Amino acid sequence: MHELGIAEELLRAILPQAERHGAKRITRVSLRIGVLRAVVADNLSFLFEHVARGTIAEGALLAIEEEPVVVACPACGARSGAQMVVLECPACGAEGIGLSGGDNLQIVDFDIDD
Amino acid sequence: MGNVTIPVGQAVQQSAEAEAESLKALFDGHRLLAINLVSSPGSGKTTLIEALIGALSGRKRIAVIEGDIETDIDAARIRKHGVQVRQITTRSSCHIPPFMLREALAHIDLSVVDLLFVENVGNLVCPAEIPLGEDVRVVALSVTEGDEKPLKYPLIFRTSSLLAVTKIDLLPYVRFDVGNVETAARAINPGIGIFRLSAQTGEGISAFADRLAALHDRKASL
Numbered sequence: 001m002h003e004l005g006i007a008e009e010l011l012r013a014i015l016p017q018a019e020r021h022g023a024k025r026i027t028r029v030s031l032r033i034g035v036l037r038a039v040v041a042d043n044l045s046f047l048f049e050h051v052a053r054g055t056i057a058e059g060a061l062l063a064i065e066e067e068p069v070v071v072a073c074p075a076c077g078a079r080s081g082a083q084m085v086v087l088e089c090p091a092c093g094a095e096g097i098g099l100s101g102g103d104n105l106q107i108v109d110f111d112i113d114d
Numbered sequence: 115m116g117n118v119t120i121p122v123g124q125a126v127q128q129s130a131e132a133e134a135e136s137l138k139a140l141f142d143g144h145r146l147l148a149i150n151l152v153s154s155p156g157s158g159k160t161t162l163i164e165a166l167i168g169a170l171s172g173r174k175r176i177a178v179i180e181g182d183i184e185t186d187i188d189a190a191r192i193r194k195h196g197v198q199v200r201q202i203t204t205r206s207s208c209h210i211p212p213f214m215l216r217e218a219l220a221h222i223d224l225s226v227v228d229l230l231f232v233e234n235v236g237n238l239v240c241p242a243e244i245p246l247g248e249d250v251r252v253v254a255l256s257v258t259e260g261d262e263k264p265l266k267y268p269l270i271f272r273t274s275s276l277l278a279v280t281k282i283d284l285l286p287y288v289r290f291d292v293g294n295v296e297t298a299a300r301a302i303n304p305g306i307g308i309f310r311l312s313a314q315t316g317e318g319i320s321a322f323a324d325r326l327a328a329l330h331d332r333k334a335s336l
Contacts, residue, residue, distance in 0.1 A: 002208060002240040009127050021120055031126070036269050038239055085268045087301045099302055103269055105243075107122040114118055 003039060006105070007047040011057060014110055018056060023112035026057040030109050034067040034102040035083060041066075065108070070101030130244055133212035137247030140216075144224040147330040148232065150248035152270060154263075155236030157256040158280040158313060160188045163231050165313040167195045169323035174228040174330060179218050181210040181235045188233065198222050209240040212247070228330050238263070242270035250329060256281040257290040264298035271299050276307045278322065283312040 010029070018026050029048075033039050041064045052058050068081040075094035082090065082102075089097045125131070141148040151159050160180070167176055177198040180188040189201035200218045202210055215232060224230070232248065234241040253274035255263055258281060264271040271277065277299050279292055292310060299306050307325065311318040 002243060005240070006126060009130060012129050013124065013126060014122070017120060017122065021118065027117065037243070038269070085265050085302055087297060097301060098304055099272065103272060105126045107124055107126055109119050109121045111117055111119050114116060
C-alpha cells in the first residue's frame with residue numbers, strides 16, 4: 001500500500017507545475033521507477049486515479065517505465081542490468097560488485113491541454 | 115488550446131525530502147544525533163533501544179519517539195527507563211511521515227537530548243522511502259527472520275548506514291547464516307556497518323552503543 005503515499009506525492013509534485021503552464025487538464029504522466037522501489041504499477045495507477053479525482057489530473061494516464069537494477073563490477077568494469085539484486089558480476093562472475101541503479105522514482109514529463 | 119509535454123526530471127518524493135531537510139536542520143540546531151530505527155515487526159527494536167539506554171546511561175542523554183500503527187505499549191515500556199518518550203500512532207500509515215515526527219517532537223525538550231531514537235513502524239518496505247532527516251538509519255534484522263532479507267528488501271538495506279543483526283543468542287536454534295546476510299548487505303551497500311547483537315545476553319551491545327556515542331561526539335564537535 002505504499003503506492004498511496006507515492007500517488008499523493010506525485011500529484012503534489014505535478015499540480016503546481018501544471019498550473020504554472022496554464023494547464024486545463026493533465027492527460028498523461030510519464031514515470032521511471034526502479035524495480036527496487038517495489039512499486040506495483042497497477043496499484044499506483046489505481047490509487048493515482050483515486051487521489052486525482054476532482055483535480056485537473058483526473059483521468060490522467062500513468063505511463064510507467066521500469067528501470068532495471070544495474071550492477072557495476074570493479075573487476076571487469078562491466079555494467080549489467082538485472083531484474084533483482086545479484087551478488088556476482090553477470091559478465092565475469094567476480095564477487096563484490098556494487099549496485100548502481102534501480103532505485104529511482106522519477107517523474108520524466110507530463111502532457112497537458114492548455 | 116493544444117497538447118504540450120512538460121519536461122520534469124525530478125524525484126517524485128521531492129516534497130517529503132524537503133520536509134526531511136527541515137527536520138535535519140532542527141536536529142543539527144540541537145547538535146543531537148537522530149537515529150531512525152527500521153525493521154520488520156518483532157525484530158526487537160524496542161528491546162534494543164532499552165538495552166542501549168542502559169549501555170549509554172550516564173554518558174548520553176536519550177529521548178525516544180515510538181511509532182506504531184496502534185497502541186502506546188512501546189512508549190510505556192521506554193518510559194520506565196526514565197527517558198523522554200513520545201508515542202506516535204500512525205493509524206493508517208505504514209511508516210512515520212515527517213509531519214507526524216515534527217508534531218511529536220514538540221513534546222520533547224530537545225535541548226537536553228544527545229541521542230534521539232525514532233522507532234519506525236515495523237515494515238521493511240515503506241519506511242525505506244521516507245527520510246526523516248535522520249543522521250543515521252539503523253536497520254535491524256533478527257536471526258529468526260531468514261538470511262535472505264537483504265536480497266528481498268534491498269532498498270531498506272541500501273538506505274541504512276548500520277545493520278543490527280539481533281537475537282544472535284538464538285543462532286544455535288535457527289537456520290540463519292550471518293555471513294550470508296553480511297555478504298548480501300555489503301553487495302547492496304558496501305559502506306554499511308554491521309553489528310551482531312543480543313539484548314538478552316548483552317553481546318555486542320556496548321560496541322554498538324560506543325559507535326552511536328562516537329557518532330554523536332563527532333557531530334557535537336563540528
